[in-house]
Amino acid sequence: MTTHPSRRRLLTRGAFLGGALAVPGFLAACSRTEAGTGAPAGDADLLERLRKQGHVRVGFAGEAPYGFQDGGTLAGEAPTLHREIFTALGVPELRPTLTEFGSLVPGLLAGRFDVVSAGMAITPERCAKVAFSEPEFVSPTALMVRRGNPKGLDDLASCAAGKVRVGVLTAAVEAAYAKAAGVPDGSVVTVAKQQDGLDALLAGRIDAFALTGISLRWLARTNRGAAVEVLEPFVPVVDGVKRYSPGGAVFRQGAVSLRRAFDERLAAITGDPARYVRLIGKYGFTEREVPPRTLRTAELCAG
Known part of the structure; x- marks a missing residue:
């Protein structure tokens, strides 16, 4: 029998400055959109635009320990990994938006945020609409x-x-x-x-x-x-x-360069179990949750 690990599941409105979350007013969606979709135009150069503006808009659904508010700070597995990765990519600030879990993918496609930071499960049905990073974790x-x-x-x-x-x-x-x-x-x-x-x-x-x-x-x-x-x-x-329930970051399908750069930095973390546990161990993640190198999103999306 084939064994394909597969799983589920972040945000508030505000700004990440030095790892802390301020919670000011609503973050407006980008005004430049693709005709008929509401999604921001130019996702092909999204990484460069994020570097220039110095922040990335992330969506989360308040689900601990994957992504949640802790005393006004955005905490959890996904924000911690994503903060590490985006900082390495030259985007030092995460600006989060809190929404219901079922609204994460629609919000991403409508351009309300640039990435979903919620430990969302990688499934073929979701892959038909959005692009996932390589797995960040597995969890039965x-x-x-x-x-x-x-x-x-x-x-x-x-x-x-x-x-x-x-x-x-x-x-x-x-x-x-x-x-x-x-x-x-x-x-x-x-x-x-x-x-x-x-x-x-x-x-x-x-x-x-x-x-x-x-x-x-x-x-x-x-x-x-x-x-x-x-x-x-x-x-x-x-x-x-x-179904072993692997989860990952979620991007619009046009954000190819951003996703590839993200995956490269993610691999450096998942390939070093000690670093992985050092980053997110306080949220209950252990070496057992480190995704195996053979587990690939393309295979999970194929079903």
Whole structure:
């Protein structure tokens, strides 16, 4: 059986200055647009334009530990890696925009920002609309359940067999994973934010919350004392293919030079596990999350 690792999932309005996020007013979209798309014109020379203006506009959805606000600072896996990479590329400032996860790709295509910094899963469906960097991480799926695991669950197949209600984030790949495992559409409950999933679980509106293991461990960590537990991660299977949930930065398809330069700098980080963990270890990322060199976005996009 073919094994293709595949995953999901950043912003506020403001400016990154020396790693800190100020949160001033709304950032207007670029006025120069491609006819019929709303996207900025001239993406082919986007990297040079970013260098000249000294900042890049990034979109994020407030999902810890991938990209979130921490005391007015944009924090998490993706912003930390992207800050390192863009600084090396001569673009020292990240200007973030906070939006719902489901609005990240539409916002990128409409020119509201230049890159999505949210640890978004690389999937063939998304690849048809946007261009992904090479993977930044891999992270298998897990379930959060009420303490004691009263339904005796261990993966999405057990959720289907037990006819339980499964919570997933809006526009996240876990909905597709649940469907592939046999969970009926009527038993899949979408929530807007991670905290909503935990709250729904405690309130009895869902029996399990499906997300990447690293996200759920972070959620449990920030809700110490909550009567929940995170089960052992598992690898979903969709159409006979294992999905390890790799995520990456997202660009418009015309931003070829920017994406290639980004990938070159990213490879220098993922190729050095000690540096990788030094940068984002505080968000729960370990050498286990370092994407293997053989894992390529082109293959993931092909399905």
